[in-house]
Amino acid sequence: MAEYGFGNPEIIEEEVDILIIGGGMAACGAAFEIGKWVKASGGNLKIKLVDKAAMSRSGAVAQGLSAINTYIGENDPADYVRYVRNDLMGIIREDLVYDVGRHVDDSVHNFEDWGLPIWKAKGDEDKPLRQGGKPVRSGKWQIMINGESYKWIVAEAAKNALGMENIEERVFIVRLINDKNDPTRVAAAAGFSVRDHKLYLYKFKCCLLVCGGAVNVFRPRSIGEGMGRAWYPVWNAGSTYSMAAEAGAEMTMMENRFVPARFKDGYGPVGAWFLLFKAQVMNGFGEDYNKLRGDVIKDEKRFGKYGQGVPGTCLRNHIMLEEMIAGRGPIMMDTPAAMAKLAEKMTPKEVKHLEAEAWEDFLDMTISQCGIWAGENIEPEKTPSEIMPTEPYLLGSHSGCAGIWVSGPTDLPGVPKEWSWGYRSMTTVKGLFTSGDGVGASGHKFSSGSFAEGRIAAKAMVKFALDNKDWKPTLERSTMDLVEEIYRPVRTFLEHKDYTTAIDVNPHYITPKMLQYRLQKLMDEYVAGVGTFYRTNGKLLEMAEKKLEMLKEDSLKMRAKDLHELLRAWENYHRIIAAEAHMKHIQFREETRYPGFYYRMDYNFIDDENWKCFVNSTYDRHTGKWAIKKVPYVQVIK
Numbered sequence: 001m002a003e004y005g006f007g008n009p010e011i012i013e014e015e016v017d018i019l020i021i022g023g024g025m026a027a028c029g030a031a032f033e034i035g036k037w038v039k040a041s042g043g044n045l046k047i048k049l050v051d052k053a054a055m056s057r058s059g060a061v062a063q064g065l066s067a068i069n070t071y072i073g074e075n076d077p078a079d080y081v082r083y084v085r086n087d088l089m090g091i092i093r094e095d096l097v098y099d100v101g102r103h104v105d106d107s108v109h110n111f112e113d114w115g116l117p118i119w120k121a122k123g124d125e126d127k128p129l130r131q132g133g134k135p136v137r138s139g140k141w142q143i144m145i146n147g148e149s150y151k152w153i154v155a156e157a158a159k160n161a162l163g164m165e166n167i168e169e170r171v172f173i174v175r176l177i178n179d180k181n182d183p184t185r186v187a188a189a190a191g192f193s194v195r196d197h198k199l200y201l202y203k204f205k206c207c208l209l210v211c212g213g214a215v216n217v218f219r220p221r222s223i224g225e226g227m228g229r230a231w232y233p234v235w236n237a238g239s240t241y242s243m244a245a246e247a248g249a250e251m252t253m254m255e256n257r258f259v260p261a262r263f264k265d266g267y268g269p270v271g272a273w274f275l276l277f278k279a280q281v282m283n284g285f286g287e288d289y290n291k292l293r294g295d296v297i298k299d300e301k302r303f304g305k306y307g308q309g310v311p312g313t314c315l316r317n318h319i320m321l322e323e324m325i326a327g328r329g330p331i332m333m334d335t336p337a338a339m340a341k342l343a344e345k346m347t348p349k350e351v352k353h354l355e356a357e358a359w360e361d362f363l364d365m366t367i368s369q370c371g372i373w374a375g376e377n378i379e380p381e382k383t384p385s386e387i388m389p390t391e392p393y394l395l396g397s398h399s400g401c402a403g404i405w406v407s408g409p410t411d412l413p414g415v416p417k418e419w420s421w422g423y424r425s426m427t428t429v430k431g432l433f434t435s436g437d438g439v440g441a442s443g444h445k446f447s448s449g450s451f452a453e454g455r456i457a458a459k460a461m462v463k464f465a466l467d468n469k470d471w472k473p474t475l476e477r478s479t480m481d482l483v484e485e486i487y488r489p490v491r492t493f494l495e496h497k498d499y500t501t502a503i504d505v506n507p508h509y510i511t512p513k514m515l516q517y518r519l520q521k522l523m524d525e526y527v528a529g530v531g532t533f534y535r536t537n538g539k540l541l542e543m544a545e546k547k548l549e550m551l552k553e554d555s556l557k558m559r560a561k562d563l564h565e566l567l568r569a570w571e572n573y574h575r576i577i578a579a580e581a582h583m584k585h586i587q588f589r590e591e592t593r594y595p596g597f598y599y600r601m602d603y604n605f606i607d608d609e610n611w612k613c614f615v616n617s618t619y620d621r622h623t624g625k626w627a628i629k630k631v632p633y634v635q636v637i638k
C-alpha cells in the first residue's frame with residue numbers, strides 16, 4: 001500500500017452551520033454576501049467553503065471572460081424574462097428569472113468596484129456604472145469587459161469576505177449524506193483532498209451545492225491531447241446534478257442541453273463576433289445561408305410559433321445544421337468583412353486597436369483559440385474562421401436550463417403557490433440549496449446572474465440555519481462506510497494490480513479514462529451527440545437506458561492508482577448520473593422542444609399542446625430508479 005501512498009486516510013470531521021460546495025461564480029456570490037446577513041441577524045454562524053480546485057482560477061470563469069452577458073442597466077427585468085423565455089423555447093420559471101434580473105446589476109457594480117475593467121462609451125470612460133456610466137454593450141443584455149482576471153478579482157472579494165481560514169481548496173466532494181432521522185433532509189457532505197491522503201466530512205444545518213454544469217458527458221469533438229479542451233469547463237463533471245439527485249432532490253428540464261456554435265477546435269465564443277463586430281456567417285460557397293435557408297424555421301407544423309419572431313439559440317443552430325447536413329459546409333465566420341466594415345470609419349490607429357480587440361476577446365477567455373489562429377496562420381482581418389456546433393453540455397446558467405427545481409421568491413404576483421416552499425433557492429430536499437448552473441428552468445444568468453443567485457441563496461440559508469439553531473445533524477451512514485465507498489477504486493486497484501503485468505489491462509478493473517470513453521461513446525451514439533448530428537429516437541434511447549445501467553454497475557469496478565485517478569473516478573460517476581437524468585428526460589418528453597440542440601426523430605416537432613410543461617424527475621438512490629412527471633408551466637410575465 002505504502003508503495004502507492006495509500007494507507008488509511010486521515011479523517012477530518014468538522015461541524016459547521018453552512019457549507020458552500022464549490023468556489024465558482026455562485027459560490028463566490030454566496031461567500032461575499034453571507035457574512036452581512038449573519039451579522040444583521042445578530043447570530044454567530046460557522047460558514048465553510050470547499051472547492052475541488054483553487055478558487056482564484058476555478059470553475060467556468062477560470063480563464064476569464066470577455067463579456068458580462070447579463071446586465072440589465074437601462075432595460076426592464078420583465079423584458080429580460082421575455083428574452084429568456086423566447087430563447088429557451090417558452091418554458092422557464094419566470095419567477096426565478098425575474099428575481100435574477102432585478103438583482104443582478106448590483107453584483108456587476110461590485111465587480112467594477114473591485115477592479116474589473118468594464119468598457120465604457122466615449123465620454124464615460126471614468127464614470128463607474130454605479131454612477132450612471134454607460135457601458136459598451138455588445139447586445140441588449142451584454143456588456144464588454146477586459147476580463148482575463150475576472151475570476152481572480154471575484155474570488156479575492158469572496159475570500160476577503162469569508163476569510164481564508166474558512167475556505168478549503170482542492171477538496172473534491174463526492175456525496176451528500178441525508179439525515180438519519182429525517183431522510184428528506186441533508187446533513188453532511190463527504191469528499192477527499194486531491195493533494196493529501198485525507199477524507200473530509202462536513203456536517204451542517206444546510207449547504208449550497210454549486211459545482212457548475214456537466215462537461216465531457218458526451219464524446220467531444222476534440223481528440224488525443226486536445227481532449228482536455230472543450231468549450232464549457234472540463235473540470236465541472238455534473239457533481240451538482242448527481243449529488244442533488246442522489247440526495248433525493250427534484251430535478252427539472254434535464255432534457256435540455258446547450259450545443260453552442262463555436263470557433264472550430266479552439267472553442268472560441270461567437271457572441272462578440274456576432275453582436276459587437278456584426279460578423280456574418282456563410283456556407284462553403286460564400287453564401288449567406290441564413291438568408292437562403294432562414295425560412296425553414298417558419299414551418300409552423302414543426303416549429304409552432306417559435307420560428308416566427310427572433311429565433312432562439314437552438315433555432316439558429318438548426319439553420320446551420322441543415323446547411324451542414326446538406327453538405328454545404330464548412331460554415332465560416334466572415335471576420336475580414338466585419339472588420340473591414342468597422343474600419344471604414346476608423347483612423348489607422350483605431351484599426352490597430354480593433355485588431356487587438358479581436359485577439360483580446362479570446363486571450364481574455366479562450367486562449368486556445370489564439371493558439372489555433374497563430375498555429376494556422378489566421379489573421380482575423382484577412383482570413384475567415386470556421387464555426388462548428390460543439391458536443392452537448394448540461395448547464396443551467398448559460399443558454400440552457402437543465403438543473404434542480406428550487407423554491408422561488410414570494411413577492412411576485414401570479415406565481416403558483418407551490419413554486420415557493422419557505423426558503424428561496426432551496427431544493428425539494430430540506431437544507432439543500434443551489435444557484436448558478438444548479439438551478440433548472442432559468443437560463444441566461446451567465447457569470448453575473450450566477451453570482452447574484454449565490455447572494456440570494458446566502459440570505460435564505462442564513463435564515464434557514466438560524467431557524468434550525470438547535471437542530472443537530474445525525475448521519476444515515478457511518479464515517480467508515482463512507483471511507484469504504486469513497487476509496488473503493490483504490491482498494492480495487494491494490495487488490496488486483498498484480499494479476500497482470502500491464503497496469504492498465506486487467507479483468508478486475510476498468511481505468512477511469514476507459515470508463516469515460518465508454519460513457520461518451522454511448523451518449524454520442526444513442527443520446528444525440530455529434531456523431532448522429534444530434535439525432536435520436538425512442539429505440540435508441542431504450543438501448544442507451546440498458547447500456548447506462550450496465551455502465552453504472554461497472555463503474556463500481558473503476559480503479560484508482562493515485563489520488564488523481566480517484567478524482568477522475570468520482571467525476572465519472574457524477575457524469576453517469578447526470579447523463580442518465582438527461583437520457584431519461586429526453587425519453588420522457590415526446591417532442592423535439594429544442595431543434596438544433598437535439599432531435600427526437602420519432603417526434604420531430606414542437607408540441608405545445610401536450611408538452612408546454614416542465615419535466616421533473618426524482619431519483620431513488622437505493623433502487624436506482626427515476627420517477628418522471630409533467631409539471632404545468634405558468635406564464636407569469638405577459
Ligand code: SFD
Pocket residue numbers: 021022023024025026027050051052053055058059060061065066067068069070171172173174210211212213231232233235236237239240269270271365366397398435436437438445446447448450451
Ligand atoms: O463568451 C467542485 N460564461 C459566460 N458568462 C458571462 O457572463 N459572459 C460570457 O462571456 C460567458 N461566456 C463563457 C462562459 C463560460 C465559459 C466556460 C466560457 C465562456 C468559455 C458562463 C459563466 O462562466 C457561468 O454561467 C458561471 O460561471 C456559472 O457559475 P457557477 O457558480 O454555477 O459554476 P462555476 O463558476 O463553473 O463554478 C463551479 C465550481 O464548483 C467547483 N466544483 N467543488 C467541490 N467538489 C466538487 N465535486 C466540485 N465540482 C466542481 C469548481 O471548482 C468551481 O469552483 S461566453 O461563451 O458567452
Ligand code: AMP
Pocket residue numbers: 069139142260269270271272274275313316399
Ligand atoms: P456566446 O459568445 O455565443 O456565448 O454568446 C454571448 C451572448 O451573446 C449570449 O447572451 C448569446 O445569447 C448572445 N448571442 C450570441 N450569438 C448571437 C446571435 N447570433 N444573435 C443574438 N444573440 C447572440
